Amino acid sequence: MHEQRQRADALRNADKIIRAAIAVLRESGPEVSLDEIARHAGIGIATVYRRFGDRDGVIRAAFQTYFAEEVEPLVLATSGATDAGRALAEALSGTVDTLVTHHGLLKAARESGAFTVDIAERFIGPLGIVLDRAQRHGQVRADLVVRDLAAILVMVLATVHPSDPGHDDSRRYLALLLSGLRPSADELPPPSAHRLRPGGAPAQGPPWPA
Incomplete structure:
Protein backbone atom coordinates (compact mmCIF):
# COMPACT_ATOMS: atom_id res chain seq x y z
CA MET A 1 0.00 0.00 0.00
CA HIS A 2 2.83 2.40 0.91
CA GLU A 3 4.52 1.71 -2.44
CA GLN A 4 1.27 2.35 -4.32
CA ARG A 5 0.85 5.67 -2.49
CA GLN A 6 4.40 6.67 -3.37
CA ARG A 7 3.80 5.80 -7.00
CA ALA A 8 0.56 7.80 -7.06
CA ASP A 9 2.32 10.78 -5.45
CA ALA A 10 5.11 10.57 -8.02
CA LEU A 11 2.60 10.57 -10.88
CA ARG A 12 0.75 13.54 -9.39
CA ASN A 13 4.00 15.47 -8.99
CA ALA A 14 5.02 14.69 -12.56
CA ASP A 15 1.66 15.93 -13.83
CA LYS A 16 1.97 19.14 -11.77
CA ILE A 17 5.40 19.79 -13.26
CA ILE A 18 4.17 19.18 -16.81
CA ARG A 19 1.12 21.44 -16.33
CA ALA A 20 3.31 24.13 -14.80
CA ALA A 21 5.73 23.96 -17.74
CA ILE A 22 2.92 24.33 -20.27
CA ALA A 23 1.43 27.29 -18.37
CA VAL A 24 4.72 29.10 -17.70
CA LEU A 25 5.95 28.67 -21.26
CA ARG A 26 2.71 30.24 -22.48
CA GLU A 27 2.95 33.13 -20.03
CA SER A 28 6.69 33.81 -19.98
CA GLY A 29 8.06 32.46 -23.27
CA PRO A 30 10.60 29.81 -24.24
CA GLU A 31 13.47 31.05 -22.06
CA VAL A 32 11.73 30.16 -18.80
CA SER A 33 14.02 28.47 -16.28
CA LEU A 34 13.57 25.09 -14.64
CA ASP A 35 13.51 26.84 -11.24
CA GLU A 36 10.55 28.93 -12.37
CA ILE A 37 8.69 25.83 -13.59
CA ALA A 38 9.36 24.10 -10.25
CA ARG A 39 8.11 27.15 -8.29
CA HIS A 40 4.96 27.34 -10.38
CA ALA A 41 4.33 23.63 -9.78
CA GLY A 42 4.99 23.94 -6.04
CA ILE A 43 7.53 21.11 -6.36
CA GLY A 44 11.13 21.11 -5.15
CA ILE A 45 13.75 21.42 -7.87
CA ALA A 46 15.38 18.16 -6.72
CA THR A 47 12.13 16.31 -7.44
CA VAL A 48 12.00 17.84 -10.91
CA TYR A 49 15.54 16.67 -11.69
CA ARG A 50 14.85 13.24 -10.25
CA ARG A 51 11.73 12.80 -12.34
CA PHE A 52 12.79 14.38 -15.65
CA GLY A 53 16.57 14.58 -15.59
CA ASP A 54 16.90 18.17 -16.82
CA ARG A 55 15.03 21.08 -18.39
CA ASP A 56 14.93 19.39 -21.81
CA GLY A 57 13.29 16.37 -20.20
CA VAL A 58 10.55 18.59 -18.76
CA ALA A 81 -15.06 11.85 -42.39
CA THR A 82 -16.83 11.32 -45.71
CA GLY A 94 -6.17 22.50 -36.98
CA THR A 95 -2.84 21.17 -35.72
CA VAL A 96 -1.01 24.26 -36.95
CA ASP A 97 -3.70 26.55 -35.47
CA THR A 98 -3.40 25.08 -31.98
CA LEU A 99 0.40 24.99 -31.96
CA VAL A 100 0.95 28.55 -33.25
CA THR A 101 -0.96 29.89 -30.26
CA HIS A 102 1.65 28.38 -27.96
CA HIS A 103 4.84 29.88 -29.38
CA GLY A 104 6.80 29.53 -26.14
CA LEU A 105 6.22 25.79 -25.88
CA LEU A 106 6.75 25.31 -29.61
CA LYS A 107 10.09 27.12 -29.66
CA ALA A 108 11.31 25.39 -26.50
CA ALA A 109 10.27 22.02 -27.95
CA ARG A 110 12.24 22.64 -31.15
CA GLU A 111 15.31 23.70 -29.18
CA SER A 112 15.15 20.63 -26.92
CA GLY A 113 14.63 18.18 -29.79
CA ALA A 114 11.07 17.44 -28.65
CA PHE A 115 9.52 18.45 -31.99
CA THR A 116 10.93 16.66 -35.00
CA VAL A 117 9.43 15.00 -38.05
CA ASP A 118 9.80 11.63 -36.35
CA ILE A 119 7.94 12.71 -33.22
CA ALA A 120 5.20 14.46 -35.22
CA GLU A 121 4.81 11.28 -37.29
CA ARG A 122 4.26 9.25 -34.13
CA PHE A 123 1.40 11.46 -32.99
CA ILE A 124 -0.38 11.88 -36.32
CA GLY A 125 -0.03 8.22 -37.28
CA PRO A 126 -3.84 7.68 -37.32
CA LEU A 127 -4.02 10.07 -40.28
CA GLY A 128 -2.66 7.17 -42.34
CA ILE A 129 -6.18 5.73 -42.61
CA VAL A 130 -7.57 9.01 -43.91
CA LEU A 131 -4.60 9.44 -46.24
CA ASP A 132 -5.22 6.00 -47.71
CA ARG A 133 -8.88 6.86 -48.37
CA ALA A 134 -7.97 10.20 -49.95
CA GLN A 135 -5.49 8.43 -52.22
CA ARG A 136 -8.04 5.82 -53.28
CA HIS A 137 -10.47 8.62 -54.13
CA GLY A 138 -7.82 10.42 -56.20
CA GLN A 139 -7.83 13.48 -53.94
CA VAL A 140 -4.11 13.51 -53.11
CA ARG A 141 -0.88 12.15 -54.53
CA ALA A 142 -0.60 8.37 -54.58
CA ASP A 143 3.01 8.41 -53.33
CA LEU A 144 2.40 10.33 -50.09
CA VAL A 145 3.14 8.72 -46.72
CA VAL A 146 2.27 9.88 -43.19
CA ARG A 147 5.84 11.06 -42.68
CA ASP A 148 5.27 13.61 -45.47
CA LEU A 149 2.35 15.05 -43.49
CA ALA A 150 4.52 15.23 -40.37
CA ALA A 151 7.22 17.04 -42.35
CA ILE A 152 4.64 19.57 -43.56
CA LEU A 153 3.74 20.36 -39.94
CA VAL A 154 7.38 20.83 -38.94
CA MET A 155 8.13 23.01 -41.98
CA VAL A 156 5.08 25.23 -41.52
CA LEU A 157 5.63 25.66 -37.79
CA ALA A 158 9.25 26.63 -38.44
CA THR A 159 7.86 29.85 -39.97
CA VAL A 160 6.13 30.90 -36.73
CA HIS A 161 7.72 33.95 -35.11
CA PRO A 162 6.64 36.53 -32.50
CA SER A 163 6.66 39.44 -34.97
CA ASP A 164 3.83 37.77 -36.91
CA PRO A 165 1.04 37.71 -34.29
CA GLY A 166 -1.59 37.13 -36.96
CA HIS A 167 0.26 33.99 -38.13
CA ASP A 168 0.06 35.11 -41.75
CA ASP A 169 3.27 33.27 -42.66
CA SER A 170 2.16 29.93 -41.25
CA ARG A 171 -1.19 30.19 -43.06
CA ARG A 172 0.50 31.07 -46.33
CA TYR A 173 3.05 28.27 -46.22
CA LEU A 174 0.54 25.70 -45.06
CA ALA A 175 -1.64 26.58 -48.07
CA ASP A 186 5.61 13.58 -61.16
CA GLU A 187 7.09 11.00 -58.78
CA LEU A 188 8.55 12.04 -55.46
CA PRO A 189 12.07 10.86 -54.59
CA PRO A 190 12.06 8.15 -51.90
CA PRO A 191 12.34 9.27 -48.24
CA SER A 192 15.32 8.47 -46.05
CA ALA A 193 15.26 5.06 -44.39
CA HIS A 194 16.70 6.58 -41.21
CA ARG A 195 14.93 8.09 -38.24
CA LEU A 196 16.45 10.32 -35.59
CA ARG A 197 16.53 9.64 -31.88
CA PRO A 198 16.31 12.64 -29.54
CA GLY A 199 19.68 14.33 -29.67
CA GLY A 200 20.17 13.62 -33.39
CA ALA A 201 21.47 10.04 -33.40
CA PRO A 202 20.21 8.07 -36.42
CA ALA A 203 18.19 4.97 -35.70
CA GLN A 204 16.02 2.41 -37.39
CA GLY A 205 12.54 1.94 -36.01
CA PRO A 206 10.58 4.00 -33.46
CA PRO A 207 12.28 7.33 -32.66
CA TRP A 208 10.91 7.75 -29.17
CA PRO A 209 10.24 5.42 -26.26
CA ALA A 210 6.58 4.64 -25.69
Missing part, protein backbone atom coordinates in the same frame (compact mmCIF):
# COMPACT_ATOMS: atom_id res chain seq x y z
CA ILE A 59 10.04 20.33 -22.11
CA ARG A 60 9.80 17.02 -23.95
CA ALA A 61 7.21 15.71 -21.50
CA ALA A 62 5.22 18.95 -21.63
CA PHE A 63 5.21 19.03 -25.42
CA GLN A 64 4.19 15.39 -25.72
CA THR A 65 1.36 15.96 -23.23
CA TYR A 66 0.18 19.04 -25.11
CA PHE A 67 0.35 17.21 -28.43
CA ALA A 68 -1.55 14.23 -27.03
CA GLU A 69 -4.30 16.39 -25.54
CA GLU A 70 -4.67 19.06 -28.20
CA VAL A 71 -3.56 17.45 -31.48
CA GLU A 72 -4.42 13.77 -31.25
CA PRO A 73 -8.17 14.49 -30.86
CA LEU A 74 -8.05 16.52 -34.10
CA VAL A 75 -6.40 13.60 -35.85
CA LEU A 76 -8.77 10.98 -34.46
CA ALA A 77 -11.82 13.08 -35.37
CA THR A 78 -11.00 12.61 -39.07
CA SER A 79 -11.50 8.84 -39.01
CA GLY A 80 -15.18 8.90 -39.99
CA ASP A 83 -14.52 13.70 -47.58
CA ALA A 84 -11.09 12.27 -46.79
CA GLY A 85 -9.13 14.90 -48.70
CA ARG A 86 -10.82 17.75 -46.89
CA ALA A 87 -10.46 15.97 -43.53
CA LEU A 88 -6.73 15.60 -44.14
CA ALA A 89 -6.31 19.32 -44.84
CA GLU A 90 -8.47 20.27 -41.84
CA ALA A 91 -6.48 18.03 -39.49
CA LEU A 92 -3.21 19.64 -40.58
CA SER A 93 -4.70 23.15 -40.42
CA LEU A 176 1.41 26.33 -50.33
CA LEU A 177 2.40 22.91 -48.99
CA LEU A 178 -1.16 21.60 -49.03
CA SER A 179 -1.35 22.49 -52.72
CA GLY A 180 1.60 20.13 -53.22
CA LEU A 181 -0.52 17.22 -51.98
CA ARG A 182 -2.68 17.30 -55.09
CA PRO A 183 -2.40 14.38 -57.51
CA SER A 184 0.56 14.67 -59.87
CA ALA A 185 2.21 12.55 -62.53
Whole structure:
Protein backbone atom coordinates (compact mmCIF):
# COMPACT_ATOMS: atom_id res chain seq x y z
CA MET A 1 0.00 0.00 0.00
CA HIS A 2 2.83 2.40 0.91
CA GLU A 3 4.52 1.71 -2.44
CA GLN A 4 1.27 2.35 -4.32
CA ARG A 5 0.85 5.67 -2.49
CA GLN A 6 4.40 6.67 -3.37
CA ARG A 7 3.80 5.80 -7.00
CA ALA A 8 0.56 7.80 -7.06
CA ASP A 9 2.32 10.78 -5.45
CA ALA A 10 5.11 10.57 -8.02
CA LEU A 11 2.60 10.57 -10.88
CA ARG A 12 0.75 13.54 -9.39
CA ASN A 13 4.00 15.47 -8.99
CA ALA A 14 5.02 14.69 -12.56
CA ASP A 15 1.66 15.93 -13.83
CA LYS A 16 1.97 19.14 -11.77
CA ILE A 17 5.40 19.79 -13.26
CA ILE A 18 4.17 19.18 -16.81
CA ARG A 19 1.12 21.44 -16.33
CA ALA A 20 3.31 24.13 -14.80
CA ALA A 21 5.73 23.96 -17.74
CA ILE A 22 2.92 24.33 -20.27
CA ALA A 23 1.43 27.29 -18.37
CA VAL A 24 4.72 29.10 -17.70
CA LEU A 25 5.95 28.67 -21.26
CA ARG A 26 2.71 30.24 -22.48
CA GLU A 27 2.95 33.13 -20.03
CA SER A 28 6.69 33.81 -19.98
CA GLY A 29 8.06 32.46 -23.27
CA PRO A 30 10.60 29.81 -24.24
CA GLU A 31 13.47 31.05 -22.06
CA VAL A 32 11.73 30.16 -18.80
CA SER A 33 14.02 28.47 -16.28
CA LEU A 34 13.57 25.09 -14.64
CA ASP A 35 13.51 26.84 -11.24
CA GLU A 36 10.55 28.93 -12.37
CA ILE A 37 8.69 25.83 -13.59
CA ALA A 38 9.36 24.10 -10.25
CA ARG A 39 8.11 27.15 -8.29
CA HIS A 40 4.96 27.34 -10.38
CA ALA A 41 4.33 23.63 -9.78
CA GLY A 42 4.99 23.94 -6.04
CA ILE A 43 7.53 21.11 -6.36
CA GLY A 44 11.13 21.11 -5.15
CA ILE A 45 13.75 21.42 -7.87
CA ALA A 46 15.38 18.16 -6.72
CA THR A 47 12.13 16.31 -7.44
CA VAL A 48 12.00 17.84 -10.91
CA TYR A 49 15.54 16.67 -11.69
CA ARG A 50 14.85 13.24 -10.25
CA ARG A 51 11.73 12.80 -12.34
CA PHE A 52 12.79 14.38 -15.65
CA GLY A 53 16.57 14.58 -15.59
CA ASP A 54 16.90 18.17 -16.82
CA ARG A 55 15.03 21.08 -18.39
CA ASP A 56 14.93 19.39 -21.81
CA GLY A 57 13.29 16.37 -20.20
CA VAL A 58 10.55 18.59 -18.76
CA ILE A 59 10.04 20.33 -22.11
CA ARG A 60 9.80 17.02 -23.95
CA ALA A 61 7.21 15.71 -21.50
CA ALA A 62 5.22 18.95 -21.63
CA PHE A 63 5.21 19.03 -25.42
CA GLN A 64 4.19 15.39 -25.72
CA THR A 65 1.36 15.96 -23.23
CA TYR A 66 0.18 19.04 -25.11
CA PHE A 67 0.35 17.21 -28.43
CA ALA A 68 -1.55 14.23 -27.03
CA GLU A 69 -4.30 16.39 -25.54
CA GLU A 70 -4.67 19.06 -28.20
CA VAL A 71 -3.56 17.45 -31.48
CA GLU A 72 -4.42 13.77 -31.25
CA PRO A 73 -8.17 14.49 -30.86
CA LEU A 74 -8.05 16.52 -34.10
CA VAL A 75 -6.40 13.60 -35.85
CA LEU A 76 -8.77 10.98 -34.46
CA ALA A 77 -11.82 13.08 -35.37
CA THR A 78 -11.00 12.61 -39.07
CA SER A 79 -11.50 8.84 -39.01
CA GLY A 80 -15.18 8.90 -39.99
CA ALA A 81 -15.06 11.85 -42.39
CA THR A 82 -16.83 11.32 -45.71
CA ASP A 83 -14.52 13.70 -47.58
CA ALA A 84 -11.09 12.27 -46.79
CA GLY A 85 -9.13 14.90 -48.70
CA ARG A 86 -10.82 17.75 -46.89
CA ALA A 87 -10.46 15.97 -43.53
CA LEU A 88 -6.73 15.60 -44.14
CA ALA A 89 -6.31 19.32 -44.84
CA GLU A 90 -8.47 20.27 -41.84
CA ALA A 91 -6.48 18.03 -39.49
CA LEU A 92 -3.21 19.64 -40.58
CA SER A 93 -4.70 23.15 -40.42
CA GLY A 94 -6.17 22.50 -36.98
CA THR A 95 -2.84 21.17 -35.72
CA VAL A 96 -1.01 24.26 -36.95
CA ASP A 97 -3.70 26.55 -35.47
CA THR A 98 -3.40 25.08 -31.98
CA LEU A 99 0.40 24.99 -31.96
CA VAL A 100 0.95 28.55 -33.25
CA THR A 101 -0.96 29.89 -30.26
CA HIS A 102 1.65 28.38 -27.96
CA HIS A 103 4.84 29.88 -29.38
CA GLY A 104 6.80 29.53 -26.14
CA LEU A 105 6.22 25.79 -25.88
CA LEU A 106 6.75 25.31 -29.61
CA LYS A 107 10.09 27.12 -29.66
CA ALA A 108 11.31 25.39 -26.50
CA ALA A 109 10.27 22.02 -27.95
CA ARG A 110 12.24 22.64 -31.15
CA GLU A 111 15.31 23.70 -29.18
CA SER A 112 15.15 20.63 -26.92
CA GLY A 113 14.63 18.18 -29.79
CA ALA A 114 11.07 17.44 -28.65
CA PHE A 115 9.52 18.45 -31.99
CA THR A 116 10.93 16.66 -35.00
CA VAL A 117 9.43 15.00 -38.05
CA ASP A 118 9.80 11.63 -36.35
CA ILE A 119 7.94 12.71 -33.22
CA ALA A 120 5.20 14.46 -35.22
CA GLU A 121 4.81 11.28 -37.29
CA ARG A 122 4.26 9.25 -34.13
CA PHE A 123 1.40 11.46 -32.99
CA ILE A 124 -0.38 11.88 -36.32
CA GLY A 125 -0.03 8.22 -37.28
CA PRO A 126 -3.84 7.68 -37.32
CA LEU A 127 -4.02 10.07 -40.28
CA GLY A 128 -2.66 7.17 -42.34
CA ILE A 129 -6.18 5.73 -42.61
CA VAL A 130 -7.57 9.01 -43.91
CA LEU A 131 -4.60 9.44 -46.24
CA ASP A 132 -5.22 6.00 -47.71
CA ARG A 133 -8.88 6.86 -48.37
CA ALA A 134 -7.97 10.20 -49.95
CA GLN A 135 -5.49 8.43 -52.22
CA ARG A 136 -8.04 5.82 -53.28
CA HIS A 137 -10.47 8.62 -54.13
CA GLY A 138 -7.82 10.42 -56.20
CA GLN A 139 -7.83 13.48 -53.94
CA VAL A 140 -4.11 13.51 -53.11
CA ARG A 141 -0.88 12.15 -54.53
CA ALA A 142 -0.60 8.37 -54.58
CA ASP A 143 3.01 8.41 -53.33
CA LEU A 144 2.40 10.33 -50.09
CA VAL A 145 3.14 8.72 -46.72
CA VAL A 146 2.27 9.88 -43.19
CA ARG A 147 5.84 11.06 -42.68
CA ASP A 148 5.27 13.61 -45.47
CA LEU A 149 2.35 15.05 -43.49
CA ALA A 150 4.52 15.23 -40.37
CA ALA A 151 7.22 17.04 -42.35
CA ILE A 152 4.64 19.57 -43.56
CA LEU A 153 3.74 20.36 -39.94
CA VAL A 154 7.38 20.83 -38.94
CA MET A 155 8.13 23.01 -41.98
CA VAL A 156 5.08 25.23 -41.52
CA LEU A 157 5.63 25.66 -37.79
CA ALA A 158 9.25 26.63 -38.44
CA THR A 159 7.86 29.85 -39.97
CA VAL A 160 6.13 30.90 -36.73
CA HIS A 161 7.72 33.95 -35.11
CA PRO A 162 6.64 36.53 -32.50
CA SER A 163 6.66 39.44 -34.97
CA ASP A 164 3.83 37.77 -36.91
CA PRO A 165 1.04 37.71 -34.29
CA GLY A 166 -1.59 37.13 -36.96
CA HIS A 167 0.26 33.99 -38.13
CA ASP A 168 0.06 35.11 -41.75
CA ASP A 169 3.27 33.27 -42.66
CA SER A 170 2.16 29.93 -41.25
CA ARG A 171 -1.19 30.19 -43.06
CA ARG A 172 0.50 31.07 -46.33
CA TYR A 173 3.05 28.27 -46.22
CA LEU A 174 0.54 25.70 -45.06
CA ALA A 175 -1.64 26.58 -48.07
CA LEU A 176 1.41 26.33 -50.33
CA LEU A 177 2.40 22.91 -48.99
CA LEU A 178 -1.16 21.60 -49.03
CA SER A 179 -1.35 22.49 -52.72
CA GLY A 180 1.60 20.13 -53.22
CA LEU A 181 -0.52 17.22 -51.98
CA ARG A 182 -2.68 17.30 -55.09
CA PRO A 183 -2.40 14.38 -57.51
CA SER A 184 0.56 14.67 -59.87
CA ALA A 185 2.21 12.55 -62.53
CA ASP A 186 5.61 13.58 -61.16
CA GLU A 187 7.09 11.00 -58.78
CA LEU A 188 8.55 12.04 -55.46
CA PRO A 189 12.07 10.86 -54.59
CA PRO A 190 12.06 8.15 -51.90
CA PRO A 191 12.34 9.27 -48.24
CA SER A 192 15.32 8.47 -46.05
CA ALA A 193 15.26 5.06 -44.39
CA HIS A 194 16.70 6.58 -41.21
CA ARG A 195 14.93 8.09 -38.24
CA LEU A 196 16.45 10.32 -35.59
CA ARG A 197 16.53 9.64 -31.88
CA PRO A 198 16.31 12.64 -29.54
CA GLY A 199 19.68 14.33 -29.67
CA GLY A 200 20.17 13.62 -33.39
CA ALA A 201 21.47 10.04 -33.40
CA PRO A 202 20.21 8.07 -36.42
CA ALA A 203 18.19 4.97 -35.70
CA GLN A 204 16.02 2.41 -37.39
CA GLY A 205 12.54 1.94 -36.01
CA PRO A 206 10.58 4.00 -33.46
CA PRO A 207 12.28 7.33 -32.66
CA TRP A 208 10.91 7.75 -29.17
CA PRO A 209 10.24 5.42 -26.26
CA ALA A 210 6.58 4.64 -25.69
